[in-house]
Amino acid sequence: MKFSEQLRQKVDAIWEASFEHPFVKGVADGSLPIECFKHYLKQDSFYLSKFAQAQAIGAAKANDFYTTSQMAHHAKSSYEAEHALHEQFARDLDLSKDGVIHNEDPAPTAVAYTNHILAASYKGSLGDVIAALLPCYWLYYEIGEKYKGSKPGHPIYQKWIDTYGDEWFATLVKEQIDRLDDLAERASEEDRKRMEKIFVTSSKYEYMFWEMSYTLEDWPV
Numbered sequence: 229m230k231f232s233e234q235l236r237q238k239v240d241a242i243w244e245a246s247f248e249h250p251f252v253k254g255v256a257d258g259s260l261p262i263e264c265f266k267h268y269l270k271q272d273s274f275y276l277s278k279f280a281q282a283q284a285i286g287a288a289k290a291n292d293f294y295t296t297s298q299m300a301h302h303a304k305s306s307y308e309a310e311h312a313l314h315e316q317f318a319r320d321l322d323l324s325k326d327g328v329i330h331n332e333d334p335a336p337t338a339v340a341y342t343n344h345i346l347a348a349s350y351k352g353s354l355g356d357v358i359a360a361l362l363p364c365y366w367l368y369y370e371i372g373e374k375y376k377g378s379k380p381g382h383p384i385y386q387k388w389i390d391t392y393g394d395e396w397f398a399t400l401v402k403e404q405i406d407r408l409d410d411l412a413e414r415a416s417e418e419d420r421k422r423m424e425k426i427f428v429t430s431s432k433y434e435y436m437f438w439e440m441s442y443t444l445e446d447w448p449v
């Protein structure tokens with residue numbers, strides 16, 4: 229069994245909890261209060277800026293020219309693709325005038341999740357970087373597949389669902405899965421165990437990110 233298949237089995241219950249989370253179901257059926265989606269967008273713009281930093285660290289940690297260029301390219305695409313999506317939402321929801329969401333005080337879960345990704349990335353190998361980032365791609369892909377065809381009756385929620393159910397996204401996810409399998413094949417058992425732990429932790433934080441958005445989580449003091 230491929231390393232990625234082992235990982236997918238390991239996180240099955242955690243990902244199922246994400247699929248069933250009221251935030252995700254609420255986007256798909258249109259019942260999510262818009263305040264929760266706005267909170268998500270604010271936290272996510274902070275998250276994406278750190279996500280792109282981790283991809284750039286991955287570019288620097290790669291041992292071949294091609295992978296360096298791919299990871300750097302993906303860092304730029306995260307900015308362009310995800311930011312473009314958010315920009316439209318930000319204007320439609322009146323979150324910003326210029327389409328750029330500034331979040332100088334991210335919520336505890338957004339801080340914790342990005343700290344986890346950046347710590348794994350700075351400290352580890354390219355395999356650790358991919359293990360930290362892969363649940364972000366892969367989970368959203370599965371959500372897109374699962375809720376493809378839903379009709380939330382809300383243009384913003386519809387666009388969100390359509391984005392992750394799209395074919396271009398499937399290609400992007402597959403590239404990262406293949407990269408992780410390739411790196412895992414050449415890694416030691418100890419390295420694979422560490423990558424697994426990082427992957428599981430990111431999966432837990434993905435769940436917590438929905439919860440943070442749904443409960444409008446903020447600092448207690």
Ligand SMILES: Cc1ncc(C[n+]2csc(CCO)c2C)c(N)n1
Nearest residue numbers: 272275279306309310364365368437
């Ligand atoms: C908390 C959180 N997790 C995952 C994603 C999805 N995502 C972030 S960057 C990226 C790759 C480039 O599009 C993808 C799929 C998100 N937006 N927010």
